[in-house]
Amino acid sequence: MKTLLSISGLVLVGAVLATSVGAHHASGPFYDPEKSVEAVGTVTKFVFRNPHSFVYVDAVNADGSTTAWEVEMGASVSMSRRGWTPETIKAGDQIKVVGQPSRAPGTFGICCAELTKPDGSPLRP
Amino acid sequence: MSTMGIRNRPRSERRRQSTVCQPLLTFVGGTLAVMAVMATMATPAFAQTGVDPADVPDLTGVWDGGFRARPVNGPNMPWVPGENFPVLNERGLAHQSVFDEAVAPKYDCVPSASPALQYDPYMMEVTQWPDRVLVRYEKDDQVRTFWLDGRETPSNDFTVQGFSSGRYEEGALLVETTKFTFDVAGFDDYNGIPSSQQKKVTERYWREGEELRMTLTVEDPMFLREPVSYTTRWLPGPEGYKLQAYNCDPFEAGHPRKFLVPKYR
Numbered sequence: 506m507k508t509l510l511s512i513s514g515l516v517l518v519g520a521v522l523a524t525s526v527g528a529h530h531a532s533g534p535f536y537d538p539e540k541s542v543e544a545v546g547t548v549t550k551f552v553f554r555n556p557h558s559f560v561y562v563d564a565v566n567a568d569g570s571t572t573a574w575e576v577e578m579g580a581s582v583s584m585s586r587r588g589w590t591p592e593t594i595k596a597g598d599q600i601k602v603v604g605q606p607s608r609a610p611g612t613f614g615i616c617c618a619e620l621t622k623p624d625g626s627p628l629r630p
Numbered sequence: 631m632s633t634m635g636i637r638n639r640p641r642s643e644r645r646r647q648s649t650v651c652q653p654l655l656t657f658v659g660g661t662l663a664v665m666a667v668m669a670t671m672a673t674p675a676f677a678q679t680g681v682d683p684a685d686v687p688d689l690t691g692v693w694d695g696g697f698r699a700r701p702v703n704g705p706n707m708p709w710v711p712g713e714n715f716p717v718l719n720e721r722g723l724a725h726q727s728v729f730d731e732a733v734a735p736k737y738d739c740v741p742s743a744s745p746a747l748q749y750d751p752y753m754m755e756v757t758q759w760p761d762r763v764l765v766r767y768e769k770d771d772q773v774r775t776f777w778l779d780g781r782e783t784p785s786n787d788f789t790v791q792g793f794s795s796g797r798y799e800e801g802a803l804l805v806e807t808t809k810f811t812f813d814v815a816g817f818d819d820y821n822g823i824p825s826s827q828q829k830k831v832t833e834r835y836w837r838e839g840e841e842l843r844m845t846l847t848v849e850d851p852m853f854l855r856e857p858v859s860y861t862t863r864w865l866p867g868p869e870g871y872k873l874q875a876y877n878c879d880p881f882e883a884g885h886p887r888k889f890l891v892p893k894y895r
Binding site: 528531534558580582585608612 | 705
């Protein structure tokens with residue numbers, strides 16, 4: 506498993522419009538929409554709550570170290586209407602996450618992410 | 631959705647009234663108590679007087695304010711720059727300039743309030759009673775009561791959701807809410823705009839076919855130079871949908887704070 510932290514390949518996502526995370530808060534102050542990170546790893550925990558759900562992913566980097574990513578998702582009350590449950594993602598699942606990295610130095614948050622299986626196939630409820 | 635006649639008291643309220651009266655009968659006993667109870671039962675509901683039932687819109691039901699009903703809320707919605715974005719006075723600008731996202735009350739599970747609550751993309755349930763309209767919001771498990779009985783606004787009871795008086799008029803429900811607590815982001819938490827105890831929110835709800843529509847106006851001379859408004863809509867909720875408990879998790883509410891670059895050291 507690899508973490509492809511594309512710091513070297515910052516992705517310009519066009520006009521920078523702040524988006525919201527599950528409509529609870531704007532993503533802009535927390536995450537950088539002009540960058541993109543990709544993490545492929547093992548789910549350690551899925552917290553299905555309000556106002557935000559989080560999936561925790563351990564990804565092994567190229568140098569052998571591990572980064573513990575915290576991927577912010579929407580409110581469980583909204584996700585459940587789309588079929589999500591606390592069991593949709595389980596500890597031990599392999600997952601690929603592509604999204605915006607958190608702004609605070611030394612943190613490993615991801616937001617506004619696309620979640621797939623490592624082969625890129627959709628991860629759906 | 632069912633139409634509830636304004637003069638027909640819901641069965642559940644009649645049950646509740648009987649339950650309340652039962653201990654009184656036990657405690658006092660005798661004819662006087664029975665007469666007192668009968669007098670209470672005979673008292674008509676404190677409903678809005680003189681309203682024509684034709685002016686009472688059917689608002690009862692579960693309404694979907696989610697993504698399929700309208701653009702999601704954010705820094706440019708529902709307050710759109712160049713359109714209805716508020717003009718702040720100097721006090722408002724000063725507050726906004728020192729606002730720190732990390733201290734926004736929502737990260738401690740403090741509920742959303744007017745004018746943000748209505749635009750949050752969640753379900754809500756409206757129940758029309760003769761003397762009040764109850765609105766339950768899935769977001770933050772909030773309940774607002776719009777009193778139709780003409781009761782006086784309490785002088786010093788400031789609360790997160792304020793005190794609401796309503797009346798039916800020309801096929802719409804008009805609601806005025808005051809007595810809000812001060813909130814550092816109580817006008818717009820996406821742009822760090824506060825609201826004060828002087829905030830007054832006026833809502834007008836009406837039906838447009840299957841849709842529920844609302845125009846909301848905010849006045850707050852403490853921070854705004856002039857009143858501002860937005861109009862939005864809800865669509866009928868899924869058949870049989872029951873509002874879920876929100877149960878805001880304090881840890882998860884504040885979790886994203888760690889990803890902010892601190893404004894103040």
